[in-house]
Amino acid sequence: MNKITEDKEKLIDLLLLTTNKTTTEISNIVGISRSPINRRLAKLFTKEERIKRRNKMLSISTMGERNPNFGKKQGKKHFNSEGYIMVGKPSWYTGRESSNTVFEHHLVMCEFLGITNIPSECCVHHKDLDKTNNSLDNLTLMTFSEHTALHRCLQKEISL
Numbered sequence: 001m002n003k004i005t006e007d008k009e010k011l012i013d014l015l016l017l018t019t020n021k022t023t024t025e026i027s028n029i030v031g032i033s034r035s036p037i038n039r040r041l042a043k044l045f046t047k048e049e050r051i052k053r054r055n056k057m058l059s060i061s062t063m064g065e066r067n068p069n070f071g072k073k074q075g076k077k078h079f080n081s082e083g084y085i086m087v088g089k090p091s092w093y094t095g096r097e098s099s100n101t102v103f104e105h106h107l108v109m110c111e112f113l114g115i116t117n118i119p120s121e122c123c124v125h126h127k128d129l130d131k132t133n134n135s136l137d138n139l140t141l142m143t144f145s146e147h148t149a150l151h152r153c154l155q156k157e158i159s160l
Protein backbone atom coordinates (compact mmCIF):
# COMPACT_ATOMS: atom_id res chain seq x y z
CA MET A 1 0.00 0.00 0.00
CA ASN A 2 1.64 3.21 -1.07
CA LYS A 3 0.72 6.14 1.13
CA ILE A 4 -0.27 9.43 -0.44
CA THR A 5 -0.34 12.89 1.06
CA GLU A 6 -3.55 14.64 2.02
CA ASP A 7 -2.88 17.09 -0.78
CA LYS A 8 -2.66 14.37 -3.41
CA GLU A 9 -5.79 12.81 -2.01
CA LYS A 10 -7.64 16.12 -2.35
CA LEU A 11 -6.45 16.44 -5.92
CA ILE A 12 -7.43 12.89 -6.85
CA ASP A 13 -10.90 13.32 -5.32
CA LEU A 14 -11.37 16.53 -7.25
CA LEU A 15 -10.39 14.89 -10.53
CA LEU A 16 -12.53 11.81 -9.91
CA LEU A 17 -15.55 13.94 -9.02
CA THR A 18 -15.28 16.65 -11.67
CA THR A 19 -13.77 14.95 -14.72
CA ASN A 20 -14.50 11.83 -16.72
CA LYS A 21 -10.87 10.74 -16.82
CA THR A 22 -9.87 7.13 -16.26
CA THR A 23 -7.70 6.21 -13.29
CA THR A 24 -4.81 5.66 -15.72
CA GLU A 25 -5.16 9.18 -17.10
CA ILE A 26 -5.43 10.63 -13.60
CA SER A 27 -2.35 8.70 -12.50
CA ASN A 28 -0.38 10.21 -15.40
CA ILE A 29 -1.56 13.72 -14.70
CA VAL A 30 -0.87 13.75 -10.95
CA GLY A 31 2.23 11.55 -11.21
CA ILE A 32 1.35 8.67 -8.87
CA SER A 33 0.52 5.00 -9.32
CA ARG A 34 -3.00 3.79 -10.01
CA SER A 35 -3.66 1.84 -6.82
CA PRO A 36 -4.27 4.81 -4.48
CA ILE A 37 -6.52 6.32 -7.16
CA ASN A 38 -8.54 3.13 -7.41
CA ARG A 39 -8.84 3.15 -3.61
CA ARG A 40 -10.25 6.69 -3.68
CA LEU A 41 -12.60 5.71 -6.48
CA ALA A 42 -13.92 2.83 -4.40
CA LYS A 43 -14.28 5.14 -1.40
CA LEU A 44 -16.04 7.98 -3.23
CA PHE A 45 -18.43 6.02 -5.40
CA THR A 46 -20.70 3.04 -4.89
CA LYS A 47 -20.26 0.14 -7.29
CA GLU A 48 -23.31 1.29 -9.22
CA GLU A 49 -21.95 4.82 -9.52
CA ARG A 50 -18.61 3.48 -10.70
CA ILE A 51 -20.31 1.52 -13.46
CA LYS A 52 -22.30 4.61 -14.46
CA ARG A 53 -19.13 6.70 -14.47
CA ARG A 54 -17.39 4.15 -16.64
CA ASN A 55 -20.23 4.00 -19.13
CA LYS A 56 -20.36 7.77 -19.31
CA MET A 57 -16.62 7.87 -20.01
CA LEU A 58 -17.00 5.40 -22.82
CA SER A 59 -19.88 7.26 -24.45
CA ILE A 60 -18.65 10.87 -24.44
CA SER A 61 -15.55 12.49 -25.76
CA THR A 62 -13.88 15.28 -23.84
CA MET A 63 -15.48 18.67 -23.57
CA GLY A 64 -12.56 20.15 -25.42
CA GLU A 65 -13.19 18.10 -28.52
CA ARG A 66 -16.92 18.65 -28.40
CA ASN A 67 -16.51 22.38 -28.04
CA PRO A 68 -17.04 24.18 -31.35
CA ASN A 69 -14.01 26.36 -30.64
CA PHE A 70 -11.72 23.44 -29.89
CA GLY A 71 -8.38 23.76 -31.66
CA LYS A 72 -9.23 27.16 -33.07
CA LYS A 73 -6.54 29.76 -32.61
CA GLN A 74 -7.69 32.54 -30.32
CA GLY A 75 -5.62 35.51 -31.37
CA LYS A 76 -1.88 35.80 -31.15
CA LYS A 77 0.24 34.05 -28.58
CA HIS A 78 2.40 36.30 -26.46
CA PHE A 79 4.58 36.00 -23.38
CA ASN A 80 3.63 37.58 -20.09
CA SER A 81 6.19 39.27 -17.85
CA GLU A 82 7.03 35.96 -16.16
CA GLY A 83 7.71 34.18 -19.43
CA TYR A 84 4.48 32.21 -19.66
CA ILE A 85 2.71 31.85 -23.01
CA MET A 86 -0.62 33.66 -23.00
CA VAL A 87 -3.39 33.09 -25.54
CA GLY A 88 -6.80 34.63 -26.18
CA LYS A 89 -9.43 33.34 -23.75
CA PRO A 90 -11.85 30.97 -25.51
CA SER A 91 -15.58 31.41 -24.88
CA TRP A 92 -15.89 28.20 -22.86
CA TYR A 93 -13.21 29.18 -20.35
CA THR A 94 -14.77 30.29 -17.06
CA GLY A 95 -11.69 31.54 -15.21
CA ARG A 96 -9.80 34.84 -15.32
CA GLU A 97 -13.03 36.78 -15.56
CA SER A 98 -11.44 40.20 -15.84
CA SER A 99 -8.98 39.16 -18.57
CA ASN A 100 -9.14 38.46 -22.30
CA THR A 101 -6.14 36.17 -22.12
CA VAL A 102 -5.37 32.92 -20.39
CA PHE A 103 -2.26 30.80 -19.71
CA GLU A 104 -1.78 28.38 -22.59
CA HIS A 105 -0.73 25.59 -20.21
CA HIS A 106 -4.00 26.03 -18.29
CA LEU A 107 -5.97 25.63 -21.52
CA VAL A 108 -4.06 22.47 -22.44
CA MET A 109 -4.84 20.94 -19.04
CA CYS A 110 -8.50 22.03 -19.11
CA GLU A 111 -9.01 20.64 -22.59
CA PHE A 112 -7.48 17.35 -21.57
CA LEU A 113 -9.54 17.06 -18.37
CA GLY A 114 -12.73 18.36 -19.95
CA ILE A 115 -13.10 21.12 -17.37
CA THR A 116 -13.64 24.84 -17.99
CA ASN A 117 -11.28 26.28 -15.40
CA ILE A 118 -8.31 25.22 -13.29
CA PRO A 119 -9.70 24.63 -9.76
CA SER A 120 -8.77 27.49 -7.44
CA GLU A 121 -6.57 25.37 -5.15
CA CYS A 122 -4.59 23.93 -8.06
CA CYS A 123 -1.84 24.93 -10.43
CA VAL A 124 -0.24 23.40 -13.51
CA HIS A 125 3.47 22.59 -13.22
CA HIS A 126 5.94 22.25 -16.11
CA LYS A 127 7.85 19.02 -15.43
CA ASP A 128 10.95 20.06 -17.41
CA LEU A 129 10.75 23.59 -15.89
CA ASP A 130 10.47 25.06 -19.40
CA LYS A 131 7.53 27.46 -19.15
CA THR A 132 7.15 27.43 -22.91
CA ASN A 133 6.86 23.64 -23.26
CA ASN A 134 3.10 23.31 -22.99
CA SER A 135 2.70 19.81 -24.37
CA LEU A 136 0.41 17.74 -22.17
CA ASP A 137 3.07 15.21 -21.22
CA ASN A 138 5.15 18.03 -19.74
CA LEU A 139 2.31 19.26 -17.55
CA THR A 140 1.09 18.04 -14.19
CA LEU A 141 -1.73 19.22 -11.97
CA MET A 142 -0.77 19.95 -8.36
CA THR A 143 -2.17 21.73 -5.36
CA PHE A 144 -0.49 25.06 -4.58
CA SER A 145 1.05 23.69 -1.39
CA GLU A 146 2.57 20.70 -3.20
CA HIS A 147 3.84 23.01 -5.90
CA THR A 148 5.47 25.42 -3.47
CA ALA A 149 7.16 22.49 -1.68
CA LEU A 150 8.41 21.05 -4.98
CA HIS A 151 9.92 24.33 -6.14
CA ARG A 152 11.54 24.91 -2.74
CA CYS A 153 13.12 21.48 -3.15
CA LEU A 154 14.28 22.21 -6.70
CA GLN A 155 15.71 25.56 -5.59
CA LYS A 156 17.76 23.81 -2.92
CA GLU A 157 19.14 21.33 -5.45
CA ILE A 158 20.19 24.16 -7.74
CA SER A 159 21.97 26.08 -5.00
CA LEU A 160 23.90 23.04 -3.72
Ligand SMILES: [Zn+2]
Nearest residue numbers: 124125126147
Ligand atom coordinates in the same frame (compact mmCIF):
# COMPACT_ATOMS: atom_id res chain seq x y z
ZN1 LIG B 1 6.17 24.59 -11.26
